[in-house]
Amino acid sequence: MSVESEPRYPFVIVDVSAEESDELAATLFELGASGVEERDDQTLLRGAGAGRVTLVASFSDRAEAEAAVEGLREIDAALAPRIEEVVGDAWRDAWKEHFAPFALTPRITVAPPWVEAPQAPEGGHVLWLEPGRAFGTGLHATTSLVAELLDAHAEQLAGKPLLDVGTGSGILAFVALLLGASRAVAVDNDPDVIEVVQENAARNGLEARVEAREATSEGVKEAFPWVVANIEARVLRPMAEDLGRLVAPGGWLILSGILESEHDEIVARYGELPRGLRHVETRRRGDAASADTAWVAILFAG
Numbered sequence: 001m002s003v004e005s006e007p008r009y010p011f012v013i014v015d016v017s018a019e020e021s022d023e024l025a026a027t028l029f030e031l032g033a034s035g036v037e038e039r040d041d042q043t044l045l046r047g048a049g050a051g052r053v054t055l056v057a058s059f060s061d062r063a064e065a066e067a068a069v070e071g072l073r074e075i076d077a078a079l080a081p082r083i084e085e086v087v088g089d090a091w092r093d094a095w096k097e098h099f100a101p102f103a104l105t106p107r108i109t110v111a112p113p114w115v116e117a118p119q120a121p122e123g124g125h126v127l128w129l130e131p132g133r134a135f136g137t138g139l140h141a142t143t144s145l146v147a148e149l150l151d152a153h154a155e156q157l158a159g160k161p162l163l164d165v166g167t168g169s170g171i172l173a174f175v176a177l178l179l180g181a182s183r184a185v186a187v188d189n190d191p192d193v194i195e196v197v198q199e200n201a202a203r204n205g206l207e208a209r210v211e212a213r214e215a216t217s218e219g220v221k222e223a224f225p226w227v228v229a230n231i232e233a234r235v236l237r238p239m240a241e242d243l244g245r246l247v248a249p250g251g252w253l254i255l256s257g258i259l260e261s262e263h264d265e266i267v268a269r270y271g272e273l274p275r276g277l278r279h280v281e282t283r284r285r286g287d288a289a290s291a292d293t294a295w296v297a298i299l300f301a302g
């Protein structure tokens with residue numbers, strides 16, 4: 001295929017502070033972006049560094065991208081957005097070059113399917129994972145913090161079913177199953193990830209123990225002894241009643257996708273539910289001195 005006939009994908013790229021990133025991502029959607037990727041110090045493709053976030057917004061054509069750049073300049077002339085155009089489809093797989101086997105927890109090594117089988121950790125397992133376009137390589141702190149909590153509480157998890165809300169690639173459901181959970185229900189409001197979860201389940205011989213479906217917490221009826229949700233504080237806040245209902249008496253809930261600055265408020269919100277979840281433990285990752293860039297995962301007991 002000649003370069004002229006290859007598809008062209010315009011992106012608007014802008015570097016912002018972590019505090020500004022959510023608001024500016026929403027603005028980019030309002031300006032017509034079809035997707036906005038956030039890159040920071042902890043994502044597979046790194047951001048601008050020094051705690052700053054690089055927003056990469058995709059547009060359907062060049063004219064729309066140029067109009068969005070104009071729109072951003074009108075909002076704040078100091079933003080300095082730029083347009084980059086990618087020609088051809090090879091970039092879609094570029095992230096694969098950076099995705100090598102790594103120890104997610106003491107007992108779980110994650111490996112992409114295109115490498116040779118790595119050594120499993122002692123008493124542990126290799127989790128074969130191809131996230132595709134779903135979130136959840138395990139390289140983001142919000143994922144690894146939950147996986148570590150599951151590993152640390154594997155004795156309580158053994159033989160119990162688990163609900164994974166916002167499952168993405170299915171990574172947390174698979175970690176739980178490899179650590180001994182009996183079965184997992186994995187739900188996500190993005191219908192595109194369900195096939196990814198099913199493919200990854202089959203890759204690990206776990207398909208009989210995972211039920212993946214398009215749903216939010218509202219669409220789940222039964223309560224579980226274990227519930228995990230790595231979403232975002234702004235989604236977890238209104239979800240509190242539902243998630244509280246889904247934790248069986250004596251069960252456990254892990255929440256992630258929460259910044260240090262949001263920690264106390266989330267602990268209070270879930271603690272004041274009629275079910276009264278008790279804060280047990282918080283794990284932290286990132287620069288603790290900066291409450292707006294350090295991530296936390298919170299374990300509650302029901």
Ligand SMILES: C[S@@+](CC[C@H](N)C(=O)[O-])C[C@H]1O[C@@H](n2cnc3c(N)ncnc32)[C@H](O)[C@@H]1O
Pocket residue numbers: 134135136137138142143165166167168169170171172187188189190193215216217230231235257
């Ligand atoms: C940060 S990703 C987490 C993926 C994976 N569980 C992990 O830990 O790496 C959040 C996921 O939650 C999903 N999500 C967002 N809002 C949701 C909602 N209200 N109900 C269910 N899933 C939701 C997104 O589609 C996305 O796949």
